[in-house]
Every structure is written in C-alpha cells, then in structure tokens.
Amino acid sequence: MGLTYEIAAGRVLAPFFGTSLLTWTTVIATVLGGFSLGSAVGGVIAEQPRKEALSNVRSALIATAVLMAVSPTLLGLLYAWGARGTDGMMISVFLVFFPASVCVTLPSPLLAKLAMEARPGREGSSLGFVMAAGSVGAIFGAILAGFVTLPLIGSTATFAACGVVALLCLALVRGGEPGSPGVIVAAAGFVAFAGLAGTPACQYESGLSCLRVAQRGSEVRLISDGTIQAAERITRDDAEVELALSYTDWIWGRMDRDLGPDPSVLFIGGGGYSLPTKLLASRPDAQAIAVEIDPLVTDVVRQNMPLASKMIAQTGYDAAEPRAGGRLGIVHADGRVYLNETQQRFDAAVMDAFSSSSVPAHLATRETFARLQEIVDGPVYVNLLDAPDGPLVRGVHAILRELYPHVDAVAGDLNALGRTNVLLAASHRPFEPLETTSETYGPVRISDARAFSDDRGWVGQR
Template sequence: MKPHPWLYAFVFVTGAAVMTLEMAASRFAAPFFGTSQIVWANIIGLIMIALSLGYWLGGRLADRYPRWHLLFAAVGMAGLLACAIPWTGPWVFHQLQAGITGTPIHIIVFSFFGILIMFAPPVFLLATVSPFVLRLSGRDVSDLGKVAGALYAWSTVGSIAGTFVTAFVLIPRLGTHMTIVLTSGALIVSAAMGLTAVSPRRWWWSWLLLLVPLVTALGGPRAVKPVQGLLFETETEYQYVQVAALPDGSTALIYNEGGGVQSLRRPGDALVPRDYYSYMTLLPYLSGNPSSDRMEGVVIGAAGGTILHLIDHYDQGSFPGLRLEGVEIDPVVAKLGPRYFGLNPARTPIRVADGRAFVTASQHTWDFAVVDAYSQQIYIPFHLATKEFFSTLADHLTTRGVMAFNVNAVSPDSPLLLSLLKTVQEVFPHFVVIRVPDSYNYLVIAGRSPLPTEALRALGMGRSPVSSIAREALAHLWRPTPEQLKRGMVLTDDRAPVEYLTDSMIWDVAGRGISP
C-alpha cells in the first residue's frame, strides 16, 4: 500500500520540528546556563533519549491502537507543549538557575532538568510519528521496506531543512521565542488537517487550537531573562547578549547565563586590582618600545572594548603616539563599545573578524597584543591557543613586542593553565604570570626578548592609578616550576583539547569546592 502523498509532507514537518526544537533549545538555555559543551551534551543526549523512548512507545501503541486520530492528536499535543515553552520556560529555567552561581556542577544538573522538563516532552511525542505512520501505511508487507525507506527519507530531509532554516533564517530573523511559536503553529496545523480528514464533524474544533500560538505571537517579544537595570538585550548569531547597569554604578556586558562579565565600565573608569582588565594598562610600559611617538597595540576578543578604553584612557598621556585597534567576531557586540562603554571609535576602532584570520591577513606590526577571546562563555577557542597561532602572532610583533593572554584557571596546577604556558614558552621564551587577586584570572605576559620588569618597578614608585596597578602586579607575580610545566602539553592545531581540559577543571571545582 502506497502512503498518501500528504503523509510525506506530514513526516517532513514533524522531522523539521524535531531539529528546530533542538536548535532552539540551545538558544533558549543560553541565557540561563550558557552554551558550553556540557550544556550541548545535555541537549543532544536528552533529545536522543526522548526520540528513543518515543520510537519505542510509538511502535507499541501503533500495534495496540492503530488509529489515525491518535497519531494526529499526539502531534497536536506536541505543538501545544512547544507553544508553552516561551511562556513557562523562562520561569522554569530561572528557578533552576537560582543556585548555580559559583558552582559549575549545578549547570550540568539543572540544565539537564530544564531541557528534560521543557523540550523532551514535545520531542518524545514527535518521535511516535514514524512508527505510527509506518504501521498505518504499510499493511502490505510486500513493499513495507520501500514504504519505510520513503517515510524515513522524507522525515530526515525535514530534519535537514529544520537545521539549516532554523540556524540561518528563523532564529536570526525572528528570535528563539517566535521560532518555537512558528514551529508550534506548523505542528497544530498538520494535526488539525489530519484530524479533520479522519472525521470532519468530530474534529473540526482542532483548528481552534491555532489560537494558542496566535495569541502567543501577538503577545509580542518579552525579555528573555529579565535583570535589574537592563539597558540592552538581543540575540546575535553567536550568543545571547545583555548590557545592564549594576547597583554600584558600573555598566556590564553579559553573555548567555551571566556567569561572567565580558566588559565592564566602572564609575570614573576606576582601575580595580581584582579586575584583570586593569593590568592591561601596563602593556605599553612592557612593550620594550622607548619611543612615545609611535606605538601600536591590538586586542583580540575586544567585546565591548573595556581593555581598549582603559589603555587609551590611562596611557595616552605617557604615550601620545599610541594607536589601538580591536578585533571582535560578533558584529552586534562590536557596536556596543561606543554606546555603553566609553569607547571612541575614531581612536580605538574595532574590526569585525575572527581573531586568527585577522592576524594572519594583517600587514601590521604591533608593539603589544592582547588575546582575550572566549567561546561559549568558558572555552578559549582552541585555534587561538596553539603553538601555530602564537608563532603567527609573534611574526606580527616587534622584536621586543609582548603578548598578553588571559586564562581562567582554578589553581596554579590547572592542566589548562600549565598547557597554555608550556605552549606559549615554545614561541615566547620569556614570560611572567600575574595572579589576579580574588579571581580565577591568570594574566600571562610573554615576549621573545627579556621583559623589562624594571619598568614596572619604576612605574610603581609613582602615585597614578596605573602606578598602583603596577605595585599590585609586582606583588602577585608567579612563575611555574619546571616540574609543573612538565605536567602540561604543547597545544597544536592538530591536537589542542582545550574543551576537555576546561571540562576537567569544572569537575575539579565541583568535587573540591575550590574558591578563588
């Protein structure tokens, strides 16, 4: 028996809906739990569990109750559950997020339950479609294989379409909430068409269910994750972004779940010892360039431009020839610096590009370079942490130029930190590490020539804000022992398990309760 052509469209829609919900789940969870590999593992794992259980139960129900209306009712229910996500999801995720501050293990546990509660049920119901349709369409076993192949092919094509359309069209243009609502509407329409085809008089009212996504859509956009003092909020191609005014008068740029601040402007542009940004103002003094007439620096991973602004604000007087530029991969974030963080775009422009691609293509030679890029909130992009990248960067520095690299590590014995230091040392034999007080930040400053730390001592004798930071830096200098460095590995383009090293560190924090 050949299935009705409409059924191919039906399984196409349900297949697309599964992948749309999976893609939307990552964006929906990002403001609360981030987009780390751990969160992605929960999303993919739970979706696969829901699909497996749905296939299993769908097959059993199809054999026991081979009724078309049960199939279409399951899809309609999946549509209603999906439509509930924009309404109830923020509240559920907010409640689960309440206890995660400073405890990474909770991100693993609570993101698991958040996805389980909100996204697994509709995917589970959608998974019952394939065995039901196959059972109801394949009564003639002589062509059952052909029927099964065609149905699964159309379902898979729908999943492919759902993946690309969601990633490249729906979420960028409509946002996560409206993408989910649109998916809900498509499922309810498909279910209503099927139910009224089975029995128009009995199931005519199923079309009224469209009022649910319609009302949700007309309700308009709501704050994804309301915060006190919210100044700006949007979803970008790369992340969920908020700018907020903090109670102390500072302005903060926050990504995803808000586990860390990406850019910060304090009242009066104050330099604070626990802010690793503050120590970047020392780089012009360590660059080995005695001339104040011409000096160039670059910040890779500029975000809102805090580092650019502080160096420009505090060092321009001592180095009037200072020229700065930043590199930021997210075009939306690159525009926030002048608006919220005091950045002067004429003096400190930010280029929109991938950091490594920018360095490779650049014709500039810099006196100092800052690498402060993070992907998915907690991971250093591996291609910005390898021996090959540092070699390329070194080729774009002056002979006595320096490179500064910010590393988040829970302790001096962190394999991630030691591996990065061992890798840096392969290219820059001279380096110092500043352990930023009251934080997990380690600032690595490295060069191919000996670093003029005497310049810091001379600077520390002064009374300026930068002099105070110089004294803090000298008080918190640290250098690993040769035995410690042996425990690290040289990261290369071929093998750089940055994500694994970071995840191991998170589990270490969870197990030992380490505090900065």
C-alpha cells in the same frame, strides 16, 4: 522542527550555564535520546488500531507544542531553584528538553507506515522517501534556527514558533477521532502567550551572543551569557579613561610598561573595546586592530558604552576597507581566521576572546600562538578564566613556555566557583617590574602540563 528546537536549546542555555563543548554535548545527547525513545514508542503506537493511533499522534503534537513553548520558562525556574554547575546543567537539560524531544518524534513511525501502505509493493522506496524527507526537514530546521529565527526573533520566540508548527501539523493528521477543539484552542492560546509575553532570554541576541547591559553606579557592564565580558566607568568627557575591571588594569599596566609611544597592537576579542580605547587615548600615535566575531557586540558597545563608543566614532574604521586617519581598525571575524589570513605585523597582541565564560578551544592551541608569534614582534598578553592552576591555564602556559623564553603569570581573587582571571604575559625579552604592585593580582605558580594543540585541545568547563 526537531533540529530547530535542538539548536534553540543550546542557545537558551547560554545565559544560565554558558556555552561550551559540555553544554552542547549534553543538549545533543539529550535531544537525540528523546528522539530515540519517541521513535520506539511511536512504533508501538503505529501498531494500534488506526483511530487510536491517530488520536495518540494528535495528543503527541499538542504536547509537543506546549512543552516546546514552555521550555525557556522551565529552564529559568530550575535555575532560580538552585540548578548550578555541570550537574545542574545536565539535570536541567534532561528535565526541560527530553520530554518535548520524545513527543516530537512519536508521529514519525505512523507516518512511515501510512506512506508504505499507500504504495503496496513499493514499501522500500516509500520508507526511503520518508527518511529523506526527515533529513531534509532537519537540514532546513537547522538553517532556519541558526540563520533566521534566533538572530531575528530570539530564542523565546523560536520555541513558541516550534510549538506553532507542531499545532499546524494537526491539520495533516486526518481520520480517526477528531479530538477536542477546546484542547487545541487552549494549547494554541498558551503557545501564543508564551511567545508574546514570555520574558526574552537575552536583552540583545544574535546567533553568536546573548547580551545584557547593566549599570551599577558609575559602571556600565556588558554581560555575555551570564558572564561579565566588559565594563566601563562613566566619567566626565574630559577625564582620563578609567578601566573598570581589575584584570584590564593589570594588562594595561603591563602594556604601558612594555610598549613604546607608537605601538601597533592586535586585540583578539573586542568585547567592550576598553583596552583599545585606553591605548589610543593614552598614546595618540598608537594603532590598534580589534577582532570581534559578532557585529552585535560592537553595536551594543556603540549604544551603551560612551567612552568606547566615542573612540570608535572618532578613530574607528572597517579594517577590511581602511580609510585615512583611522587608528582603531575593527574586524568582524573569528580570531583564528583573522590570524591565519592577515599579512599585517604588530608590536604586541592581547588575547581576550571568550565564548560565555570560557576561551574558544581553537584559540587556545599551539598552532594559534605559533601563528601569533609569526606576526607579533613583541609581547603577548593572555586573559584566561580558570582556577589558578586549572587545566586551561596549565595548557596555555605550556604553549607559551614552548614559544617564549619569558612568561609571567598572575591570578586574582577567587570567585564562588573557585575560578579567577589568570593573566599571562609572554615575551622574547625579560619583563621589567611594574612600578605599582596590584593588590588584586599576584604571582601564581603553574604546574607543568601538556600543551594544547588543534588535535588535542581544550574542551571547556562549567
């Protein structure tokens, strides 16, 4: 139950603070800190008279159930009250997830004590069995959260399910004062209400993504973990495909200038499939492979983004099982894994993979781009979200400067957090000037820095 709660905590944070090494480190440290304090306090409780100790354990289980079930609501309230940035994330994690982590481990020392008292003279093996059972339970809880509950019922219901398990454990605590049935019934009712009536953290949710679709005027936006991941402008069926996000306009302008009439282009990161759709609509002889780690993203695009959905229906195919006539191969896999395994060659590549509002660290290393260089004969286009001369931009720019003689960089307008889309284009040949100058994106100077590697890579930011 504790590990299920911990993994669900990392998942429910994503819509508010994104997913990064920082968020997961904070969650793990906070929950483990709660486990430690709970074990220490539980040890003191275990030394109390039996009836008093059992009563306190029952209270701890009831508190665990309520605190776990209410966690998503508390997180949403703190965010609504202004919790932002790294500091807001750390405070929110502590206030929301630390108390339940303390309560959930309070019964453990008493259970260990009872197990040893039940087998006089064999205290060592009894304690070992209790610890092993705890480890097995943690493994089962982690698997249950990652493979079953989060993908199937979502994070809000997963927290409520953790609360239900805590209440069911009351039946195993026998002896001592029975406790108030009214309190137990009230707690059970609250947990059930939280699970059934609580607002889901995500409109669409899998173990990898927390997605929401929003329509603003003629635009349909795909929002992942609170960050706009893709957008499509709805037009007449016979109209030209229009790109809704300014950064895709610049990348497409660069691709349109650099590529021939029948290029083969690799897209690492499917997102809304807007650039592959634009490429294939503009160049009838072009081919594309889009690598998207989460099948849910593709399903949501099919359901909500008409132009991309139409292109997938007309020309899409499973790239693992190619069929005749398909021009848009779709691969549901991690981009790095695909790069390592593919034998196919391409004329260009677009690196546009995101986890929340940050590039996955293993896709921003020297080894990744060196492998990309081996299979891509032409230019590589990279989309980053950072300050114009931020650490992520500097590290990736350093990689490209090592591998390619020609690297162009542009940046857009800053958002409220001082970040923007920074776009890099790298090639073995000089870039020809674009025929039209973007009013949104202009050249940016990037400082020298250490190139990221698999050993010393990007750690993410908030």
